[in-house]
Structures are given as C-alpha cells and as structure tokens.
Amino acid sequence: MWGGRTGALLRAWGLWPAGVRGRRPLGCNAASLAGNNSPQCWNCGGPGVPKRGDGFFCPQCRALQPPDLTRDYFSLMDCNRAFAVDTAKLQNRYQQLQRLVHPDFFSQRSQTEKDFSEKHATLVNDAYKTLLAPLSRGLYLVS
Numbered sequence: 001m002w003g004g005r006t007g008a009l010l011r012a013w014g015l016w017p018a019g020v021r022g023r024r025p026l027g028c029n030a031a032s033l034a035g036n037n038s039p040q041c042w043n044c045g046g047p048g049v050p051k052r053g054d055g056f057f058c059p060q061c062r063a064l065q066p067p068d069l070t071r072d073y074f075s076l077m078d079c080n081r082a083f084a085v086d087t088a089k090l091q092n093r094y095q096q097l098q099r100l101v102h103p104d105f106f107s108q109r110s111q112t113e114k115d116f117s118e119k120h121a122t123l124v125n126d127a128y129k130t131l132l133a134p135l136s137r138g139l140y141l142v143s
C-alpha cells in the first residue's frame with residue numbers, strides 16, 4: 001500500500017529535474033564557436049587570449065585564433081586614429097603581421113588554423129591598403 005504511492009512520487013521527482021536539465025547543453029558550445037569576441041581558445045578551451053597585444057595566438061597552446069572582425073584598422077595596424085599616418089611605420093607593421101599570419105606558414109597546421117590565417121591575411125591586407133591611400137584612409141576615418 002505504501003510502495004505504489006512512494007514509487008509514483010519518486011518517479012515524478014525524478015522526471016522533473018531531468019526535463020529542466022535537458023535544455024542546456026547545446027547553447028554554450030554553439031555560441032563560443034560562432035562568436036568572434038569569445039576570449040576562450042577554440043583549440044584548448046583555455047581561459048583566453050589577452051586583449052592587449054595582438055591576441056592572434058593562444059598563450060597556452062599557440063593555436064592561431066580567429067580574427068576579430070570588429071577591430072579598428074588603426075588599432076590593428078598600430079597607428080594613431082588620425083588622418084596623418086606614418087606610412088613607413090604602417091609598412092613595417094604590415095610586414096610584421098604578414099609574417100605572423102601568412103597562410104604559407106600554416107600549410108602543416110589544422111584546417112581551422114589555415115582558414116583563420118587566410119581571414120587574418122585578408123583583413124591585414126584590407127587594413128593596410130585602406131590606411132595607405134589618403135583617400136580611402138579619409139573615408140575610413142569618417143565612416
């Protein structure tokens with residue numbers, strides 16, 4: 001006479017938390033893979049890539065991180081946000097970045113890093129070209 005009621009009660013309690021827990025798992029992973037601003041390393045899940053410095057590589061596993069598409073060209077190219085730009089410095093910075101992210105250097109690495117390196121290289125090229133020519137630099141400044 002006890003057994004039936006207790007069993008029903010336990011079953012009810014058992015089902016309830018399971019149903020609540022069931023909603024969680026997918027959301028977190030999908031968000032961290034899609035977000036470019038995620039500070040976590042996609043490769044080792046390490047606590048993160050420092051925002052200061054270039055932040056191109058994970059400090060723990062040295063994996064190339066996805067480019068931050070929201071980053072300002074001036075900050076990427078290490079220039080003051082002004083119309084007057086030191087083009088020699090810009091050129092140096094461009095070469096320095098190309099040496100870091102050029103796809104040729106990632107031919108032996110994972111496909112993910114190859115993809116990231118191509119995106120980085122494209123971004124660096126765009127930033128360099130935009131800031132090098134006075135007209136496009138001016139247009140970028142006012143945009």
Ligand SMILES: [Zn+2]
Nearest residue numbers: 041044058061
């Ligand atoms: Zn890592």
